[in-house]
Amino acid sequence: xxxxxxxxxxxxxxxxxxxxxxxxxxxxxxxxxxxxxxxxxxxxxxxxxxxxxxxxxxxxxxxxxxxxxxxxxxxxxxxxxxxxxxxxxxxxxxxxxxxxxxxxxxxxxxxxxxxxxxxxxxxxxxxxxxxxxxxxxxxxxxxxxxxxxxxxxxxxxxxxxxxxxxxxxxxxxxxxxxxxxxxxxxxxxxxxxxxxxxxxxxxxxxxxxxxxxxxxxxxxxxxxxxxxxxxxxxxxxxxxxxxxxxxxxxxxxxxxxxxxxxxxxxxxxxxxxxxxxxxxxxxxxxxxxxxxxxxxxxxxxxxxxxxxxxxxxxxxxxxxxxxxxxxxxxxxxxxxxxxxxxxxxxxxxxxxxxxxxxxxxxxxxxxxxxxxxxxxxxxxxxxxxxxxxxxxxxxxxxxxxxxxxxxxxxxxxxxxxxxxxxxxxxxxxxxxxxxxxxxxxxxxxxxxxxxxxxxxxxxxxxxxxxxxxxxxxxxxxxxxxxxxxxxxxxxxxxxxxxxxxxxxxxxxxxxxxxxxxxxxxxxxxxxxxxxxxxxxxxxxxxxxxxxxxxxxxxxxxxxxxxxxxxxxxxxxxxxxxxxxxxxxxxxxxxxxxxxxxxxxxxxxxxxxxxxxxxxxxxxxxxxx
Amino acid sequence: xxxxxxxxxxxxxxxxxxxxxxxxxxxxxxxxxxxxxxxxxxxxxxxxxxxxxxxxxxxxxxxxxxxxxxxxxxxxxxxxxxxxxxxxxxxxxxxxxxxxxxxxxxxxxxxxxxxxxxxxxxxxxxxxxxxxxxxxxxxxxxxxxxxxxxxxxxxxxxxxx
Numbered sequence: 001x002x003x004x005x006x007x008x009x010x011x012x013x014x015x016x017x018x019x020x021x022x023x024x025x026x027x028x029x030x031x032x033x034x035x036x037x038x039x040x041x042x043x044x045x046x047x048x049x050x051x052x053x054x055x056x057x058x059x060x061x062x063x064x065x066x067x068x069x070x071x072x073x074x075x076x077x078x079x080x081x082x083x084x085x086x087x088x089x090x091x092x093x094x095x096x097x098x099x100x101x102x103x104x105x106x107x108x109x110x111x112x113x114x115x116x117x118x119x120x121x122x123x124x125x126x127x128x129x130x131x132x133x134x135x136x137x138x139x140x141x142x143x144x145x146x147x148x149x150x151x152x153x154x155x156x157x158x159x160x161x162x163x164x165x166x167x168x169x170x171x172x173x174x175x176x177x178x179x180x181x182x183x184x185x186x187x188x189x190x191x192x193x194x195x196x197x198x199x200x201x202x203x204x205x206x207x208x209x210x211x212x213x214x215x216x217x218x219x220x221x222x223x224x225x226x227x228x229x230x231x232x233x234x235x236x237x238x239x240x241x242x243x244x245x246x247x248x249x250x251x252x253x254x255x256x257x258x259x260x261x262x263x264x265x266x267x268x269x270x271x272x273x274x275x276x277x278x279x280x281x282x283x284x285x286x287x288x289x290x291x292x293x294x295x296x297x298x299x300x301x302x303x304x305x306x307x308x309x310x311x312x313x314x315x316x317x318x319x320x321x322x323x324x325x326x327x328x329x330x331x332x333x334x335x336x337x338x339x340x341x342x343x344x345x346x347x348x349x350x351x352x353x354x355x356x357x358x359x360x361x362x363x364x365x366x367x368x369x370x371x372x373x374x375x376x377x378x379x380x381x382x383x384x385x386x387x388x389x390x391x392x393x394x395x396x397x398x399x400x401x402x403x404x405x406x407x408x409x410x411x412x413x414x415x416x417x418x419x420x421x422x423x424x425x426x427x428x429x430x431x432x433x434x435x436x437x438x439x440x441x442x443x444x445x446x447x448x449x450x451x452x453x454x455x456x457x458x459x460x461x462x463x464x465x466x467x468x469x470x471x472x473x474x475x476x477x478x479x480x481x482x483x484x485x486x487x488x489x490x491x492x493x494x495x496x497x498x499x500x501x502x503x504x505x506x507x508x509x510x511x512x513x514x515x516x517x518x519x520x521x522x523x524x525x526x527x528x529x530x531x532x533x534x535x536x537x538x539x540x541x542x543x544x545x546x547x548x549x550x551x552x553x554x555x556x557x558x559x560x561x562x563x564x565x566x567x568x569x570x571x572x573x574x575x576x577x578x579x580x581x582x583x584x585x586x587x588x589x590x591x592x593x594x595x596x597x598x599x600x601x602x603x604x605x606x607x608x609x610x611x612x613x614x615x616x617x618x619x620x621x622x623x624x
Numbered sequence: 625x626x627x628x629x630x631x632x633x634x635x636x637x638x639x640x641x642x643x644x645x646x647x648x649x650x651x652x653x654x655x656x657x658x659x660x661x662x663x664x665x666x667x668x669x670x671x672x673x674x675x676x677x678x679x680x681x682x683x684x685x686x687x688x689x690x691x692x693x694x695x696x697x698x699x700x701x702x703x704x705x706x707x708x709x710x711x712x713x714x715x716x717x718x719x720x721x722x723x724x725x726x727x728x729x730x731x732x733x734x735x736x737x738x739x740x741x742x743x744x745x746x747x748x749x750x751x752x753x754x755x756x757x758x759x760x761x762x763x764x765x766x767x768x769x770x771x772x773x774x775x776x777x778x779x780x781x782x783x784x785x
Contacts, residue, residue, distance in 0.1 A: 039763065080749075304649070304650070325680075385750065
């Protein structure tokens, strides 16, 4: 338990020395982010622990007595598609796709002899060469790590490790200065904008909440990341929970709140657990609780789990959900900064926004502004998915172009795919065509292109993707997630969805096209909250940039071949050997014929499931 | 005759959350973990205990995707239909499950062994298409792989039975 500011500073200094030593010494870091864990990294972790426990390691003739301790858990390394990741310090060897069976070789070669295991080294897709260290890979060099600094070398579940990285010094600095106005000014000067998507200036929000009158005030962290294709918040909460907590503490002190809530999706159990542990550890050290470090400032924090509602990302809906009600948004103003939780002033920011705060206090506003572009300073985490060579979490400065992301960082598209578009900003974002590849990504230029940063999900789409189907897919999501309170959103999205569904089923008309455009504009202007106001973006952007595809659907062709309704399964009589395997496996009994002679598919009965194509050994079934 | 339910477990959950109205969602999540759905009599019980009308609790229970008013299976299968998974063919996984278990999204097998739900995004896009069975994540799936996983689970159940 740390009782004074000086005691805390001294403790942190000790942890800094310990951490420095740790990185110069032999230590193995295993990524336990959800992506790697799903690919079995926990088994690798256990296997490494076991081998360390069973053997006496002699490094530099020095016997290690804390063997097991040397296998550590680290947070997401960003390249989820090539996990599980293992990093061996002090060498920095960066192993990808490690299996429990590889552990023995890692132990014998790397731990005992200090040599890399060549076959496990990460292959840089940009050059095709194996790289020994993370730092040497092109995708790493092309990024700009700030929120994710110390990637691969930080322990996600240790407060001491966070302190060893200088953690909580910013909070202590703020307590020491005792000047909330100075904090507000610093955040305002830094130009930090809300990472939740809309990009509202964070400093201004803090100032309004600070100046609002109320007997009680609250600080809320929005970790309800419901966007399909976005997982930055989850990653951040899992890999660096203390950074988020420290940001919340600074915010609480600044606006004068005594209580905070972290609203995290129940679908992210690891993130919830990690954050819970972070709070407990901070409480244990006296950084959260009554009379923090003897300054008289008290702050307590509670986790509230969401229960699966996209609309709860909307701040007023999220507050209703914290109160235990249906997550239905209400009109603003009054803003939560004035009337929030139970009617009290409430500051609500995104996970990533809070994680930026300690760094801004540490570096000063001016230094912070050196990253990014004037109107959008700093860096942004994006999650990239789709048919690119490397998928996962990236961090870049604002102003980086899509081309740099797709080709330099993610290594371009996989072999049998060709670039068509990117979908950015989640279900309420937009699709951008090839013409926008050199668009610098920041709040303002994306807005002018009819897109938005949104939550930061980037989905790369290849020529195989049908843009009408993409629009239908997003509308299916938003119409389901609409809370139903206001009519334009509830009814408008349903009708738009029905029209899009007609298109993908080959029943769209030119009149539908006009109605779709009209409805989209209407929903955008007349909806009460952000969900409805942005939900038509996928329609509007695809109509603008890929209108020809809609027209092709009306004319009876799905150019990408994705829409099943346009597909026709036909057996090529020249290739068919008449084995009958397809007929036996067809769930619809749509295939008939005589053994030894070519079989035929009854188009009326065919459900276009494609099982016959999978079964046929002679590639005789063609999709036309 | 209706069986009388023992509410000790519900009482324990309520106590853990301090009988606080604002903890309703967490209480319901915990209850659901216990019973695999939200039984009607439990909802009524919670309503009385927290002094919230059952109608309001139903309002909450039907609003959030996590809650179910129908029983779930021992194995709850969640198939991700996020953008990346959808593009990677998550629909075909649903088809494979339907063939193997004869249930569609929102349904449960007659023996209450398996239930299937389609969810927005599980946040494991790099492994698309993805499904989760009782918190275990399965990535890079094909319809064939899905069938194999389900068959293994069925076999395991047969052995234990």
